[in-house]
Amino acid sequence: MPPSSKRAGFTLVELLVTIAIIGVLIALLLPAVQSAREAARRCSCINNLRQVGLAMHQYNDAHKRLPPAKPPGKDRYASAFVWLLPYLDEASRYGEYDFTVRPSEEPNTAITEVSLEVFLCPSMTFVGGDVPPGAASYGVSTGSGYNRDPFNRYTGEPNLFCHNGAIIDPSRGKTSVSGISAADGASKTFLVGELDYGLTNLYERSHGAAGPGGSTQWAFAYPGVTWASVVGKFNSDRIVTKLYEWETFRGDHPGGVEMLFVDGSARLIPTETPHETLEALAHASDGELVEIP
Template sequence: MRRDHGFTLVELLVVIAIIGVLISLLLPAVQQAREAARRIQCQNNFKQLGLALHNYHDTHRNFPSISSSSTGYSPQALVLPFIEQGNLHDLIDFSQPLMLGSGPSVSLNPVHSGIPDRVLPMLLCPSESGDPMFIDGGETWAGTNYMVNVGSGNGLNYSEGNSPNGLFWRGSDTSFRDITDGTSHTILMAETLFGGRDQVSTTVLTDPQRQIKSVSGGAPGSKTAEDLDAASASGYTGKRAGSWIRATGFHITINGFYTPNSLNPDVSHHGYIVTSSRSNHPGGTQLVLADGSVKFAPETIDLAVWRALFSRGGGEVPQPF
């Protein structure tokens, strides 16, 4: 008589162990491949945004500005027709303020209802794992990871209300002629991470990559970045990068005060923000220069070089990175 032979329990366990080892070896490679694809998509987003800003400049003879009023619009909103969002741009009545009221009592202008919560994939980094949606004033807002360059960050070069040394501030009309450091040495936009929407505390810093340190006291733009960095926190919030349409510093601007992925939290003072570029890309962050080229900035970049890249006319000659 013929007897069928099956696997013994020991043989089965050995096979399972071998499969487990193979999976553990393969998983990091799969994750690296996925991150490589996400990084390429992020680079493509930056490339398209760089081209959009160039096309905006060709049309208007200057780069889009941050609204002179905090109740107005961001450069990201103004550039919509040049990133294939012309229909959305046409829905926005730029002749009216985005927000009504002033100070902490502002609310969305009803004529723009249903617009600010639209998620725009080109304004999102694929490696971002945070929440793009931000609830404020009873409204839901969609955020962006891609910030416009205000300046080097040191001194008052973080405040978009003080004509800093970058390319974008309130009422700016900068153009290529103003970039005396050279377009290949000056940042147009760089990325950041969404704030931890629920990471709000009056005392505790739990995640410097996601939380903002709030500092109170003094008039807007009256304190240097160095003073704000050293100041005690009045609280910590997760509101950064919460709206692509609002002309609020911590939503749409960036500067070079801290190196990429700094362990120091960003600092907010009356809406103006002292920042680091941040991302989930291993080892650094991405950006687009004024010449349209996309670069990867390592976390190890020299701080002086980093700040020089945010300056449009400081006379520095940053080393390649």
């Protein structure tokens, strides 16, 4: 009688069960991997903001004021970030920058069309996929009002831009870390925050004045470019009211926006934060005590 032969291999049912188990394990693993990657990107974004905060403090120590929103004069438009270059290991770029002409003019274009890593959040995505020259992810806090309003809603005077934030137009005077600390508390006043390219309807609502998603570029001093406020819907992914959201802080991290405070600390501010709280955090001298969410 011949010896019995043992069956080798898998049956179809066993194979299907194995594939199903592997599929379930992959489905469970992918969210964990994505979450870990986002956590790493958030850490990198916060590190960028803290570097900018340290540069702001170094500038403040050297000049007894925070950097201006733009240089004095009508048509220059260099942003506060340009003034920070020597404190961000970019002294050579700063030395080559010509403050007598605009960022978009020679010889400045060789500098301003470069996207610097310290100004880019690794989570940021671009609507349409194209990365504009000199693109950035952050804007300085100009306050709680709309920078394009013809009149300042607080004084009734013609709007001179950047009227009540930590970074203001030089024609409005100057702000300093010590001054803000005495007025509102440096740990409770916005200094810089995310300003991404996530506005899905911006091109249509701005009638082509802005590219797809946003217009943030680190070298240009202008609303929605490096000036940001809390006038519109916070962390919106579309224009909702007029063009308010164009210059309102927004980011690509789940649940909120990474914000840098005047004291140099950085944290995620939840999307659902009440507007009154955001206004108090953006206003640098209202004297209002506010609890940070």
